[in-house]
Amino acid sequence: MDLSSLRERQKERRRARIYSVAIELFKRGGFQTTTATDIAKASNVSRGTFFNYYPYKEAVLLDYGSEVMDRLRDHAEARLRDGIPALNVLYEVWDLLAEENARERDLFPPLAYEVMNPNPERARTAYQALPLSKVIELILRPLHQSGQMRPDLSLQRISNLIADTYLMVALRWSAYGTERTLQEEMRLALNLLLEGALKRDTTRS
Known part of the structure; x- marks a missing residue:
């Protein structure tokens, strides 16, 4: 060497x-x-x-968040290869992320705030380290390609909206809490988003 x-x-x-x-x-x-x-x-x-x-303390959390995203992507890719329906995979990933955030409740707010940092360079670094929208895009691509999603919305737009909603709901839950678990709050939010993104005959009950 x-x-x-x-x-x-x-x-x-x-x-x-x-x-x-x-x-x-x-x-x-x-x-x-x-x-x-x-x-x-x-x-x-x-x-x-x-x-x-x-270069700053929050950068450590970006490594943590990046590890979480890698695990979610690996899970999604494996499940899709196994032929699991895309919506089932999305709900699985959604639940896994909610479980992680609930378990590490104190780490999530400062990590999420980095995505909204007023310093554009730091916000860009955080966005690149936490590509949740890319994981969602990977999962939903088969549905989009098969015409099961609304044609007037791009896959990227839908994925970004779902990821942004996760961020805001999780931040609110971490700061204030509710009678529901984070997993329950997230499923409610995801159900509402999918009702708007999917054609009526493909929406989960």
Whole structure:
């Protein structure tokens, strides 16, 4: 192994350690109260080294969100390959995401706020790290191609609307809570959206 490859592997290991330590601290003490200095100290690196890997604290959450999106995409692709109907797959992914968000309730709001960050560069970075609309587009593509969705709405537009709705409903639930679980709230929202996006004879009951 040459020297450059060794350095790259060392950097990857250091980043992975910082990430795992940071997520553990967020879960244990809360995102808002955990500082970059706390993370650096627990990771046995300097504060400057932390910022070399993560330019701001929320960037750690983007890695977490990206991992969640990768798992959802892998699940969707596997289920579609197995011949599971697209709507069933969409509801499965919807439920899995709701379960993850409910379990990590304190991590979701700061992660979601990054998508709406007033700094356009940070908002763009968050949007690219959290491609929920792309996962939804992947799932709904067979329905769109077979003409089971409204022809006056593009697949991208429908997918973006569903993803944006998830974001807002989950944020409201995380902040205020309701009598329903997040999974129940999400299913209600998804049912309403699909009634508008699908032709009447394909809408789930």
